[in-house]
Amino acid sequence: MAYTEEELKKELETKEYEYGFYTDIESDTLPKGLNEDIVIAISKKKEEPDWMTEWRLEAFRAWKEMEEPEWANVTYNKPDFQDISYYSAPNKKPKYNSLDEVDPELLETFKKLGISVDEQKKLAGVAVDIVMDSVSVATTFKKTLAEKGIIFCSISEAIQEHPELVKKYLGTVVPQKDNFYAALNSAVFSDGSFCYIPKGVRCPMELSTYFRINQAGTGQFERTLVVADEGSYVSYLEGCTAPSRDENQLHAAVVELIALDDAEIKYSTVQNWYPGNDEGKGGVFNFVTKRGLCEKNAKISWTQVETGSAVTWKYPSCILKGDHSIGEFYSIAVTNNFQQADTGTKMIHLGKNTKSTIISKGISAGQSQNSYRGLVQVNSRAENARNFSQCDSLLMGNRCGAHTFPYIEVKNKTAQIEHEATTSKIGEDQIFYCNQRGIDTEKAIALIVNGFSKEVLNKLPMEFAVEAQKLLEISLEGSVG
Amino acid sequence: MDLKEKLVSSFLAFEDGLDLDHPVHEERSNAIKNFETKGFPTKKDEAWKYTSLRGLQKVDFSIFPKQETTLEYKDVKKYFLHEIDTYKIVFVDGVYSSYLSETTHDGVDICLMSSAFSKPMFKQVIEVYFNKVASKDESLTSLNTAFSKEGAYIYIPKNKMPKKPIQILHLATGNEAALMLQPRNLIVAEDNAEVQIIERHQSLTGNEVFTNSVTEIFAGKDAIVDYYKVQNDEPTASLVDNTYISQKNSSVVRVHTFSLGGKLIRNNLNFYQNGERIDSTLKGVTILGDKQHVDHHTLVHHAQPNCESHQDYKGIFGDSSTGVFNGKIIVDKIAQKTDAFQQNNNILLSDRSTINSKPQLEIFADDVKCSHGCTIGQLDEEALFYLRSRGIPKKEAKALMMYAFANNVLESVRIPELKARINKIIAEKLGVRMGFDL
Numbered sequence: 019m020a021y022t023e024e025e026l027k028k029e030l031e032t033k034e035y036e037y038g039f040y041t042d043i044e045s046d047t048l049p050k051g052l053n054e055d056i057v058i059a060i061s062k063k064k065e066e067p068d069w070m071t072e073w074r075l076e077a078f079r080a081w082k083e084m085e086e087p088e089w090a091n092v093t094y095n096k097p098d099f100q101d102i103s104y105y106s107a108p109n110k111k112p113k114y115n116s117l118d119e120v121d122p123e124l125l126e127t128f129k130k131l132g133i134s135v136d137e138q139k140k141l142a143g144v145a146v147d148i149v150m151d152s153v154s155v156a157t158t159f160k161k162t163l164a165e166k167g168i169i170f171c172s173i174s175e176a177i178q179e180h181p182e183l184v185k186k187y188l189g190t191v192v193p194q195k196d197n198f199y200a201a202l203n204s205a206v207f208s209d210g211s212f213c214y215i216p217k218g219v220r221c222p223m224e225l226s227t228y229f230r231i232n233q234a235g236t237g238q239f240e241r242t243l244v245v246a247d248e249g250s251y252v253s254y255l256e257g258c259t260a261p262s263r264d265e266n267q268l269h270a271a272v273v274e275l276i277a278l279d280d281a282e283i284k285y286s287t288v289q290n291w292y293p294g295n296d297e298g299k300g301g302v303f304n305f306v307t308k309r310g311l312c313e314k315n316a317k318i319s320w321t322q323v324e325t326g327s328a329v330t331w332k333y334p335s336c337i338l339k340g341d342h343s344i345g346e347f348y349s350i351a352v353t354n355n356f357q358q359a360d361t362g363t364k365m366i367h368l369g370k371n372t373k374s375t376i377i378s379k380g381i382s383a384g385q386s387q388n389s390y391r392g393l394v395q396v397n398s399r400a401e402n403a404r405n406f407s408q409c410d411s412l413l414m415g416n417r418c419g420a421h422t423f424p425y426i427e428v429k430n431k432t433a434q435i436e437h438e439a440t441t442s443k444i445g446e447d448q449i450f451y452c453n454q455r456g457i458d459t460e461k462a463i464a465l466i467v468n469g470f471s472k473e474v475l476n477k478l479p480m481e482f483a484v485e486a487q488k489l490l491e492i493s494l495e496g497s498v499g
Numbered sequence: 500m501d502l503k504e505k506l507v508s509s510f511l512a513f514e515d516g517l518d519l520d521h522p523v524h525e526e527r528s529n530a531i532k533n534f535e536t537k538g539f540p541t542k543k544d545e546a547w548k549y550t551s552l553r554g555l556q557k558v559d560f561s562i563f564p565k566q567e568t569t570l571e572y573k574d575v576k577k578y579f580l581h582e583i584d585t586y587k588i589v590f591v592d593g594v595y596s597s598y599l600s601e602t603t604h605d606g607v608d609i610c611l612m613s614s615a616f617s618k619p620m621f622k623q624v625i626e627v628y629f630n631k632v633a634s635k636d637e638s639l640t641s642l643n644t645a646f647s648k649e650g651a652y653i654y655i656p657k658n659k660m661p662k663k664p665i666q667i668l669h670l671a672t673g674n675e676a677a678l679m680l681q682p683r684n685l686i687v688a689e690d691n692a693e694v695q696i697i698e699r700h701q702s703l704t705g706n707e708v709f710t711n712s713v714t715e716i717f718a719g720k721d722a723i724v725d726y727y728k729v730q731n732d733e734p735t736a737s738l739v740d741n742t743y744i745s746q747k748n749s750s751v752v753r754v755h756t757f758s759l760g761g762k763l764i765r766n767n768l769n770f771y772q773n774g775e776r777i778d779s780t781l782k783g784v785t786i787l788g789d790k791q792h793v794d795h796h797t798l799v800h801h802a803q804p805n806c807e808s809h810q811d812y813k814g815i816f817g818d819s820s821t822g823v824f825n826g827k828i829i830v831d832k833i834a835q836k837t838d839a840f841q842q843n844n845n846i847l848l849s850d851r852s853t854i855n856s857k858p859q860l861e862i863f864a865d866d867v868k869c870s871h872g873c874t875i876g877q878l879d880e881e882a883l884f885y886l887r888s889r890g891i892p893k894k895e896a897k898a899l900m901m902y903a904f905a906n907n908v909l910e911s912v913r914i915p916e917l918k919a920r921i922n923k924i925i926a927e928k929l930g931v932r933m934g935f936d937l
Contacts, residue, residue, distance in 0.1 A: 089545070398850060398851075411860075411862070413862065413864070413865035413867075414865060415865055416832050416833075416835070416863065416864050416865045416866075417832070418863075418865075419861065419862060419863045420860070420862045421859070421860060421861045421862065422858075422859060422860045422871075423857070423859050424856075424857060424858060424859075424873070425855070425856075425857050426854070426855065426856040426857065426873060426875065427853070427854075427855045427856075428845075428847065428853065428854045428855075428856075428875045429852075429853045430847070430850060431847035431848060431849055431850055431852065431877060432877065433847070433875055433876070434874075434875070434876045434877070435873070435874060435875035435876065436872075436873070436874050436876075437856075437858070437871075437872065437873040437874070438870070438871075438872050438873075439858070439860060439870060439871050439872075440869070440870040441860060441862050441867060441868075441869040441870070442867075442868065443865040443866055443867075
């Protein structure tokens, strides 16, 4: 919080949604609508092998039979799936060998995003795979990673170059028919990231993917697959933005994590899709399926900061299959204006001595609705399973809502489950205390919200934590009367 | 014929014996229509996700008992709380037994729904209160409304209090191979009135019984209602208990549910707070074994400011038993300064037992104190060791700890004799003599 209040105010006045610019890059867009031909066309465009095309078609056929889920605590106008273009790639895409060859306009975009590729390269050693309108446009640091045997590339490249790995793991954690949006994604995903960490390798840098929807009327369907082989470690970051538009855009991603024996995956997300304007118009529908599978002694940790999207529907889950495996979920979900978020996690305890921790912080302001929905399931053979869940909600004003829907299903007597939830508001005494010490109300609230979210923010990698903190402040601007 | 069809067609026969011009009859007709459209809830309904009624629907239940049975008091004495003097409303196979009952019209009305429906002096109360808080949408409640004819009617006027507690006892003799009962109770405590009620459903044989009961409770300003449900039935008896409570300013309603036996028990306990400074208490102890199944669904709807609610449900599950807890707290926009607390603690004793818990909060007001806690675990090994090191045998030590676990709920029982009785049943369930009077 290096801003003075004046500066912050000025900045906020000028930028409603910081990332709401639109880059005019010629793009190669398929006609709107969805049928088998489109699915085949996408697959053709990606020059995919036959087994992949078949895999997509299988998913598409399953999707046609499925109905959109309605159980989530959100209301919205359902997207018309025939009115979306399922493929939009920035045009003129030769294979670049160095950054100099990249379309300068594209580079300009990245600069605006504040993640200029070369800057990143110089800076902290973060390898970034940028996915714009669902096609991967740049992967940095590939060579450095390759020395360690780490594969980090776009998923379409992986399908070409490492078909055996993709074939082996794709769809094993989130099957094609898992749910409506996962099936849709399986049929039409146009790109995403693939990451493989070989046995015993500790990934030397944070891997990062950056998603952006640019073209109007397109949906973003990216697919991420992270495989950590035995004894390896990786920390993976994901960031999202989209330009401001009046119509709703659809984002339906699938993320699969596989942590083999003794491996550890840390997956962090800062989601800042366009939330719609302050009258609730526009914004991104964010319907995401994220799931991880833990083998013996493995650990998967999800951390998410959700500040954007008009509607969020997202449950990063852990299947604790191996004995002694660990699942963690740390989440901050902030909703303002007319945003709706229904988010949480599922912890499925199958192995013995498995542990899971859930810390969820919901902050609702304006006229938004914020729900936590979670499942903790202990199978009858999961001896000594342990879970701790904590869901705290902070309400600002009386036009918003906070909801918790925790499901706890236990079939083993040795399980130890604790669940706690609280709902509160920022105390007048807390603000008074801050005021008394010369901190104005606006700052005091930022301070208190920060403290409220600290447990989760601490779990984020450093660079992300700073950005997330800033995002929290911006998202809640003007919500306090 | 499946049970739904049977019930719908029985409705015509049921109508035969009724005054069709009575205003209540329209409610019945609407209700049967609703049930006909909705049918029995299935596992696909979110509220019935963990409890299936399929098994029950396969049983060929008699809807009306074929014969009247008289019972001797000495045979059923043990099911009464006989240590203290009480008013009694007793039904045998759904039919009122005047021989076993003790009713009154002395200042307060403690009598029957059938007389309340037919006698003009009760007409006004029926018009104002009957089916006013019970759901018109929920299918099993509708089914009960359609067949509403008999049950307990308790009316306590302003500033009155009955001289003694009231017992409502539903006995099933088992003369029918399988019997379905649908008692309907109406309890009205006007402003500043107070009443204590104990309700029990008891089957006397191993024949199948399915009770679908609806109770409506209205608490006026400053009224105090204590309601105790004792559910310690035979392993062939199933119960769906729907209780709807409407409270006005500064009233206090406490409902204690002791689910200690039965085949399938489903409690739908709904509190609607329609005033300020209301206090609602929902407490329950569940101790199950065998293949028993108990499902507690609670709803507390805070619709006005400055109210409180306290929920505390403890469960101990052995053998292949299943426990379900689904607690929902809704706080409306205007219900500022609400203080809602919900707790659900469970102990699993066996590898085959299951607990499904879903404590929900839906909050729309910002200046509230709402929290819930839910735990599932075992008895603390160290505490157990401590007791054993002081010469208490393992079994007793365990029982002692389980007793202590459930005690929070028993503490607030305001009839000492009932408390002693529940203690006795718990001790029996746990298979020990406590060695001290609790």
